[in-house]
Amino acid sequence: MPDIAIVGAGFIGLASAAALMRDGHRVTLFDPSGVGQGASFGNAGTFAHYACIPVNNPSVFRDLPRFLLSKNSPFRLRWQYLPHLAPWLVRFMVSSLPRRYEASAGALAALLALAQEGYAPLLADPELARFVRPRECLYLYSNAASFDAAGAALDLRRQLGVAFDVLAGADIRGLEPSLAPIFERGVLFSDSWHFSDPRGFLQALYERLAAQGLALDHSAVSVVQPSADGVRLKVNGAARPFSHVVIATGAHSAQFARQCGDVVPLDTERGYHVRYPGAQQLISRPVGWAERGFYMTPMSDGIRVAGTVELGGFSDTRNRSLLDLLTFSSKRALPALDTPDSSWLGFRPTLPDGLPVLGRSRASDRVIYAFGHQHLGLTLAGVSGRIVADLIARREPPLDLAPYAATRF
Ligand SMILES: Cc1cc2nc3c(=O)[nH]c(=O)nc-3n(C[C@H](O)[C@H](O)[C@H](O)COP(=O)(O)OP(=O)(O)OC[C@H]3O[C@@H](n4cnc5c(N)ncnc54)[C@H](O)[C@@H]3O)c2cc1C
Known part of the structure; x- marks a missing residue:
């Protein structure tokens, strides 16, 4: 079985890698900037489940x-x-x-209610909990x-x-x-x-996962192309096959969603x-x-x-x-x-409704979206990673994902 690829090595990409590796998958992360260099680098560091x-x-x-x-x-x-x-x-x-906002607040609250539990497997490691x-x-x-x-x-x-x-x-x-x-x-x-050093936490998480076999490729992905039996990524002009691909490229994710049949107003x-x-x-x-x-x-x-x-x-x-x-x-x-x-x-x-996109793409259930976490990507990283792993394992996710679907627009 080829590896699973995660595109983007911010809070969402790394938390997804951790959850997938707990399930026994081999994972390759792609990010030309390395670990924790996007929005994840300089945020306020708060676990804002409120x-x-x-x-x-x-x-x-x-x-x-x-x-x-x-x-x-x-x-x-x-x-x-x-x-x-x-x-x-x-x-x-x-x-x-008012009605739309209340629906968004309810859907955000449902996700945030799972945020601490989502972090639990990561923070069980004293090397990560020290942050x-x-x-x-x-x-x-x-x-x-x-x-x-x-x-x-x-x-x-x-x-x-x-x-x-x-x-x-x-x-x-x-x-x-x-x-x-x-x-x-x-x-x-x-x-x-809060984290004493959000980027330090991600680097430590990366080092833990790298020691267990996580591969990091410092290349930009240009195309995500689902096929019948997997997903091909175009990287440096070459096609690389994977069993599944997770799109965790934060604010840069709309182009990949479009390639997989979803127009999202990110x-x-x-x-x-x-x-x-x-x-x-x-x-x-x-x-x-x-x-x-x-x-x-x-x-x-x-x-x-x-x-x-x-x-x-x-x-x-x-x-x-x-x-x-x-x-x-x-x-x-x-x-x-x-x-x-x-x-x-x-x-x-x-996204304009303040909710992330978490779910499968329209073109293929082998492409999983995990982006659009607005002011809450650090807070929601653990639960988002868990949802990504549940979708790939075909387990029931911990909540109804309809409010976070790419197709809601
Ligand atoms: C000022 C500020 C304060 C914040 N404070 C908080 C806070 O206190 N608490 C909280 O929970 N959240 C906070 N946030 C929000 C949080 O930082 C973001 O929601 C979160 O970092 C998003 O993580 P991500 O992994 O989705 O995206 P990113 O961290 O942006 O990572 C995406 C990665 O994708 C990579 N990438 C892009 N294109 C490609 C490509 N073609 N191929 C490969 N890789 C690619 C990028 O290099 C980047 O590293 C804050 C944000 C800001 C700006």
């Missing part, structure tokens, strides 16, 4: 005009990209209507009015089974004394945690981080600032300030004003911060 409210939610109708015009907005649109983005944006707005920091994430509001405006979304989270405590200003300062006294309300999400939400080296002792947990759209996460090498959403395609040009916003706002929240020493731009893979 984040079932997608960006497409009814508040966009109220907030979008302000977001697009304010210089302190963490949400931006590159206007020159608008003609390309327009069809995605229309679907995004439709998905933000976990079990401190609950704190999400802050600098004024009570914006907390009140988030009330309906918090109520929906509670209905969907998310556990959290609401905190007042004094409680927040008690938990994190280095924060400036500018936050009026906070939410502490039970049982959440685009990217660009996000940024800046790093303050050596400042990690200032906070003990990930601290999010709701109005400014970012997290400050204590990592092994400093505080990573990660977030913002920029709709603008795959250009490498960085938006200076969003990086300045991250720097200026994090210093306002944590006045002891000094100067960031590095910055990063990453491309979140996002």
Whole structure:
């Protein structure tokens, strides 16, 4: 039996490799950039199993005009990209209507409810568990009015089974004394945690799997071509046969879906981080600032300030004003911060309804899709890998996959 190929070596590709190898498969990973170099490299590192409210939610109708015009907005649109983005944006707005949004939130919550269990086999390994920091994430509001405006979304989270405590200003300062006294309300999400080094975790996972036989090919795949008895990949001009192929190329997955008969409206939400080296002792947990759209996460090498959403395609040009916003706002929240020493731009893979694509392709049940995890690819990696392995083994997956099908569009 030829190997199974996984295209893309980010959180989703590696977690899929781990799950398939637990089933005894031989696996080859393809990624020209190596392990953990896409969106998986620079994220905020939070295991956010509470984040079932997608960006497409009814508040966009109220907030979008302000977001697009304010210089302190963490949400931006590159206007020159608008003609390309327009069809995605229309679907995004439709998905933000109350009934559609509630359906997305329910489907996200169902997947997120399995996220911890999905990580269990990975974190049973002490070499991987050492990257976990079990401190609950704190999400802050600098004024009570914006907390009140988030009330309906918090109520929906509670209905969907998310556990959290609401905190007042004094409680927040008690938990994190280095924060400036500018936050009026906070939410502490039970049982959440973060990685001290997301890319370090992936490298360690890769090394564990490589020792058990995982092959990594530093080549780009150009074509995925299902056939009667398997799937051929075109790599460096040559055809390579596999029994099954998993598409885990994050924001770059739509081309492969198209080759396998599925048109998916995948685009990217660009996000940024800046790093303050050596400042990690200032906070003990990930601290999010709701109005400014970012997290400050204590990592092994400093505080990573990660977030913002920029709709603008795959250009490498960085938006200076969003990086300045991250720097200026994090210093306002944590006045002891000094100067960031590095910055990063990453491309979140996002469908307009905020749900990933998990399932078989239209052309062949030997091509499995696992992409489009938007702000939650780290969180959902374990459960996504498990679903991939279930589909290939023809086992019953742990939940109904209809909401995540490529054919839903
Ligand atoms: C600022 C920011 C903060 C975030 N914070 C969090 C967080 O706190 N928690 C959370 O859960 N999620 C977070 N996310 C989201 C998370 O990072 C992504 O959802 C996740 O990394 C997606 O993983 P992936 O494996 O699908 O894609 P990627 O990590 O992007 O990996 C895809 C890989 O495919 C490869 N590839 C592309 N084309 C080809 C080809 N033709 N052939 C072979 N390989 C190819 C790429 O090189 C890349 O390595 C954040 C994202 C950003 C940008």
